[in-house]
Every structure is written in structure tokens, then in C-alpha cells.
Amino acid sequence: MGETPQFPKIENGYYLIQYLQELSYGQYQNGSLMALDYNIIQAWVNLSGIEISFQEVKALISLSSSYVFTAHEAKDKEMKPPYIKE
Numbered sequence: 001m002g003e004t005p006q007f008p009k010i011e012n013g014y015y016l017i018q019y020l021q022e023l024s025y026g027q028y029q030n031g032s033l034m035a036l037d038y039n040i041i042q043a044w045v046n047l048s049g050i051e052i053s054f055q056e057v058k059a060l061i062s063l064s065s066s067y068v069f070t071a072h073e074a075k076d077k078e079m080k081p082p083y084i085k086e
């Protein structure tokens with residue numbers, strides 16, 4: 001305990017993390033956190049004026065899905081942080 005984890009340096013694609021932050025990582029539906037979908041990302045693209053490729057949209061959905069899955073799993077008090085190797 002007390003040890004600072006060493007996260008990998010992001011060489012490429014950091015902008016996708018920034019986009020994900022702007023999109024709030026996910027969306028709430030009926031009080032439950034859900035992954036982003038194409039409609040939410042399309043609305044954000046239209047409003048922001050940012051041009052992104054289909055592959056970037058797929059990456060954002062995948063990142064959002066991973067975030068939401070981990071957020072739900074984190075409700076278990078026994079869950080270890082995802083950056084801790086067992």
C-alpha cells in the first residue's frame with residue numbers, strides 16, 4: 001500500500017481520451033450508467049464541429065464500454081484496481 005502505480009505512457013490517441021471526457025464517459029438511462037452509442041457521439045460531433053472517422057467512433061464506444069463495465073464492477077468492495085497485477 002502507498003505505492004504509486006506506474007501507468008503506461010500514451011504515445012498515440014490521447015485525443016480520444018479527451019473526447020471521451022467531453023462525452024462524460026457514458027450516458028445515464030433510467031438512472032443507470034450505460035456506454036455511449038452512435039447517436040450520442042453523432043450529436044456531439046454535430047454540435048462540436050469535430051470531424052472523426054468511423055474507427056474513432058468505434059474506439060470511443062469501446063473505451064466507454066470498458067469504463068462503464070469497470071464502474072459497475074467497482075461497486076464490489078473486493079474488486080482490486082484494474083492497474084494492480086495479481
